[in-house]
Amino acid sequence: MTEFQHKIHDIVIKIPKGSVVTYKEVAQLAGRPKAYRAVGNILNKNYNPVIPCHRVIRSNGEIGGYNKGSDLKRKKLLTEGIICGKII
DNA sequence: CGTATGACGTGCA
């Protein structure tokens, strides 16, 4: 567990229900605005259910990816009230 | 330590 990972987890956990954040936003909040790649990498390896990684989407509005499948991510977002027919 | 990879982003044709 590195400090960066801890920060990312903490930030993602603090994402309110019904809201979404972009990878760049998370990286910026973590103090590394240009580490959005690392953010995705960490979330990809992170299988911790306490982390709502499904609330992290791409800056262009795309769903992005998900550990358990992008389809489940889209479904979760729909359940939380995020408007996403398919992609944007 | 150097290379390769990845849930990305931006710029340019």
Place this chain on the structure above:
DNA sequence: GTGCACGCCATAC
């Protein structure tokens, strides 16, 4: 709007 290339950071090998 689409496609390609470059950059940037952390992790794995």
